[in-house]
Amino acid sequence: xxKVTQAxxxxxxxxxxxxxxxxxxxxxxxxxxxxxxxxxxxGELVFLIRRNSFDEQNEISGRYSxxxxxxxxxxxxxxxxxxxxxxxxxxxxxxxxxxGGTSYGKLTFGQGTILTVHP
Amino acid sequence: xxxVTQTPKHLVMGMTNKKSLKCEQHMGHRAMYWYKQxxxxxPELMFVYSYEKLSINESVPSRFSPECPNSSLLNLHLHALQxxxxxLYLCASSxxxxxxxxxxxxSGTQLSVL
Numbered sequence: 058x059x060k061v062t063q064a065x066x067x068x069x070x071x072x073x074x075x076x077x078x079x080x081x082x083x084x085x086x087x088x089x090x091x092x093x094x095x096x097x098x099x100g101e102l103v104f105l106i107r108r109n110s111f112d113e114q115n116e117i118s119g120r121y122s123x124x125x126x127x128x129x130x131x132x133x134x135x136x137x138x139x140x141x142x143x144x145x146x147x148x149x150x151x152x153x154x155x156x157g158g159t160s161y162g163k164l165t166f167g168q169g170t171i172l173t174v175h176p
Numbered sequence: 177x178x179x180v181t182q183t184p185k186h187l188v189m190g191m192t193n194k195k196s197l198k199c200e201q202h203m204g205h206r207a208m209y210w211y212k213q214x215x216x217x218x219p220e221l222m223f224v225y226s227y228e229k230l231s232i233n234e235s236v237p238s239r240f241s242p243e244c245p246n247s248s249l250l251n252l253h254l255h256a257l258q259x260x261x262x263x264l265y266l267c268a269s270s271x272x273x274x275x276x277x278x279x280x281x282x283s284g285t286q287l288s289v290l
Binding site: 089090099100101103109148154163164166168169 | 180216219264266280281284
């Protein structure tokens, strides 16, 4: 069974601080995909990143960066110089990956981390 | 156009009512999804349509009835709901070409069942 744990329920920071959101996952699959989604107060989930299990390179996109470590089954997300607009719920998710067509969208989500950035 | 549009944004219904939620996308995506999200919880997958055919039903009660009239539209028909069905219902779409695709979500319909 797959499981995603986001141990931080809520994080509160002041603008311009750096913040790291933790994500630990469990899976028996050797091939899998990891995601981060952002859910602002407007409700829609916004895709941030998708990483497959064979690609352990860290990624940076503007103020966002991700650290994928298979050895510790972690896929952490760091926001540098946080801004008020970063306030949202952030979900880490894990997707199985097997042929057959029935694994579309079967994401296992973590419980989410509520990030509040104060001015 | 990279939007998934859901209507209505808010819906209040009694337990004996019949209502429908609508989802539309014009990105040429061939996979569409319904998720249910309770407050302060992650989304839970309900249904997946692939090329207008139902491919996944996550053991959802029959009072929820999905329909995919064409590749751009996805409906969720509601009948005889219970108060515990109150939640945010999110529609999503993806290209439908491979597994574990990036999902595009709508803003959801906030449903209250009285």
